[in-house]
Amino acid sequence: MSAAGEKRMPTPDLFFHTARAYQASAALKSAIDLDVFTAIGEGASNAGAIAKRCGASGRGTRILCDYLVVLGFLTKSGHSYALTPDSAAFLDRTSPMCIASAADFLCDKRMVSMYDHLTESVRKGGSAVPEGESTAPENPIWVQFAQSMAPMMGNVAAATASAIEARAAKAKKALDIAAGHGMFGITLAQRNPQLHLVAVDWPQVLGVAESNAQKAGVANRFRKIPGSAFEVEFGADYDLVLLPNFLHHFSAAVSEALLKKVRASLAPGGAAVIVEWVPNDDRVTPEAAAGFALTMLSTTLDGDAYTYREYEQMARGAGFSKVSMQPIPPAPQSLIIAE
Amino acid sequence: MSAAGEKRMPTPDLFFHTARAYQASAALKSAIDLDVFTAIGEGASNAGAIAKRCGASGRGTRILCDYLVVLGFLTKSGHSYALTPDSAAFLDRTSPMCIASAADFLCDKRMVSMYDHLTESVRKGGSAVPEGESTAPENPIWVQFAQSMAPMMGNVAAATASAIEARAAKAKKALDIAAGHGMFGITLAQRNPQLHLVAVDWPQVLGVAESNAQKAGVANRFRKIPGSAFEVEFGADYDLVLLPNFLHHFSAAVSEALLKKVRASLAPGGAAVIVEWVPNDDRVTPEAAAGFALTMLSTTLDGDAYTYREYEQMARGAGFSKVSMQPIPPAPQSLIIAE
Numbered sequence A, B: 001m002s003a004a005g006e007k008r009m010p011t012p013d014l015f016f017h018t019a020r021a022y023q024a025s026a027a028l029k030s031a032i033d034l035d036v037f038t039a040i041g042e043g044a045s046n047a048g049a050i051a052k053r054c055g056a057s058g059r060g061t062r063i064l065c066d067y068l069v070v071l072g073f074l075t076k077s078g079h080s081y082a083l084t085p086d087s088a089a090f091l092d093r094t095s096p097m098c099i100a101s102a103a104d105f106l107c108d109k110r111m112v113s114m115y116d117h118l119t120e121s122v123r124k125g126g127s128a129v130p131e132g133e134s135t136a137p138e139n140p141i142w143v144q145f146a147q148s149m150a151p152m153m154g155n156v157a158a159a160t161a162s163a164i165e166a167r168a169a170k171a172k173k174a175l176d177i178a179a180g181h182g183m184f185g186i187t188l189a190q191r192n193p194q195l196h197l198v199a200v201d202w203p204q205v206l207g208v209a210e211s212n213a214q215k216a217g218v219a220n221r222f223r224k225i226p227g228s229a230f231e232v233e234f235g236a237d238y239d240l241v242l243l244p245n246f247l248h249h250f251s252a253a254v255s256e257a258l259l260k261k262v263r264a265s266l267a268p269g270g271a272a273v274i275v276e277w278v279p280n281d282d283r284v285t286p287e288a289a290a291g292f293a294l295t296m297l298s299t300t301l302d303g304d305a306y307t308y309r310e311y312e313q314m315a316r317g318a319g320f321s322k323v324s325m326q327p328i329p330p331a332p333q334s335l336i337i338a339e
Helices: A013-019 A022-034 A036-041 A047-054 A058-071 A085-090 A102-106 A109-124 A141-148 A150-163 A165-170 A183-191 A203-215 A252-265 A287-299 A308-317 B013-019 B022-034 B036-041 B047-054 B058-071 B085-090 B102-106 B109-124 B141-148 B150-163 B165-170 B183-191 B203-215 B252-264 B287-299 B308-317
Strands: A074-077 A080-083 A173-177 A196-201 A222-226 A238-244 A266-276 A323-327 A334-338 B074-077 B080-083 B173-177 B196-201 B222-226 B238-244 B266-276 B323-327 B334-338
Touching: A013 B022, A013 B085, A013 B102, A013 B287, A022 A036, A022 A058, A022 A102, A022 B013, A022 B022, A022 B109, A022 B287, A036 A047, A036 A058, A036 A080, A036 A085, A047 A058, A058 A074, A058 A080, A058 B109, A058 B287, A080 A085, A085 B013, A102 A141, A102 B013, A109 A141, A109 A287, A109 B022, A109 B058, A141 A150, A141 A203, A150 A165, A150 A183, A150 A238, A150 A266, A165 A183, A165 A238, A173 A183, A173 A252, A183 A196, A183 A203, A183 A222, A183 A238, A196 A203, A203 A222, A238 A252, A252 A266, A252 A308, A266 A308, A287 B013, A287 B022, A287 B058, A308 A323, A308 A334, B022 B036, B022 B058, B022 B102, B036 B047, B036 B058, B036 B080, B036 B085, B047 B058, B058 B074, B058 B080, B080 B085, B102 B141, B109 B141, B109 B287, B141 B150, B141 B203, B150 B165, B150 B183, B150 B238, B150 B266, B165 B183, B165 B238, B173 B183, B183 B196, B183 B203, B183 B238, B196 B203, B203 B222, B238 B252, B252 B266, B252 B308, B266 B308, B308 B323, B308 B334
Parallel strands: A173 A196, A173 A238, A196 A222, A238 A266, B173 B196, B173 B238, B196 B222, B238 B266
Antiparallel strands: A074 A080, A266 A334, A323 A334, B074 B080, B266 B334, B323 B334
């Protein structure tokens, strides 16, 4: 480490680290697939014991666990590995907060392989994936998304429900657009027994949301509208319209047009609640929200990580008169509320 | 940031960051392929100017450059991007220290795709790549290695030559085992005009080393022994035998047997010079050397990132009486010298 302002020799460390960063994703995915974190949570501490519990070789387990220490997912003392507090909370399958299944979507081969075309996507200014990008009709990737992201998004949905608590408590009817796993609407319906939910998504995806609604005990207040959010009729009189992680897939003009359709479906006094990755105006902070723009460049034709200023402009262009943003910590996303 | 010892809520940030880390490798590779760093070095500073110079879209370039800022390869002020000192030194193709071509090997699809089998490799304890791992005879990946890693390894070779300066100045004959690009031996031959070089590698790979020897003006002191280092005759009376980044591909027993063969080829007073990734005994520090073990698990049958203690044991087992290690900063590798 060099002190601030001190000159140091240039090093290729960041280059070397980044060029091999794909190994980190692969190691994390393998550790989750082998259930290494649960094994350590259960008390297996050395490579031999972890290997036995995971049905793996001692040698492979030792190398994988050492790598997980380098990455910061485990600690090591002598030959003993232990979970960090973050890994214990989010990667041990016995933890109620476990989100390990999210790796099945984030590291899905179909998602990862879209980055093989990144250079061409930069040239073109949008996804150059020949077999169809992620917004192609009925792309099966969204069934995978709905199945594997429910726990991770469930945490974000809980933060969202808390953030709009007063408004949600009075709502009688909510529309969940591109519902996916359905967790955003389902969480509201669990907290408010008079709320009726309507979910829009591709038919196959809605099956996952419906199953989650059943598990959550709200299936009798859950109705499906299968199809594209741009084509189906929403109906009217919604107190809330949820747009969780959806607008980023499209151009600002397309998003604005959809917000206009959303506005027309609202009851008087109703609001659109947009859950989004919102970078600062500099577009390079904070890391997760800013970095999300590259995901959109690789996987969609013209999506982006829009700034608050841009979302505000879309909402005003769609006729909303009051627009505000609020963070929902610890989730890295933000809410944009348009009334 | 939490102060040391302060309790903080667990966050999924590291999980989310790591699950998508493959995007960082892809972004770096695309930036190099599009020559973004050279464009900025030439004075293009906003996305439009960089895009024009790189034959890309303004939108794609803006998103890519913002991502490079997030990763730490660029800085941004207003709409202007600038190179960091590290990027200027190592990624701008007009810099004499440029190592950008190394991404062609480090992010080669054949290398990256080996990690698709990582879970199975952990189960098995060695590479489970069905199409043949990296030590398979005449694997064409080593031609790519020799072609693209010469600049990066040239810097390591220069550090190596300086570290063994006194010994190398007196040498008359050196053997470069698994020479690859040949830079380790070539650098010595450039500094010592009486040194004759003999290089061992697969025939196709030796073509690259020979071409580098020609460029360096030492072709008249360069001789080739094509074939496997385990099978060919080395000859005798070498003052130096170089083993740059080679032993890590094999088991300790196989490495020890090769060191025995090396020892038999040395002149009295000669030495084997091993260039290696050497983690500390804890196997989890320093990051680059420790992380290299996963590369060996994924890409070889039984290679590893061995500790100094293990290399010392191999060398003593092979009959060497004096073994020592020395760092070669700024390179992250170390030298192990066996006499």
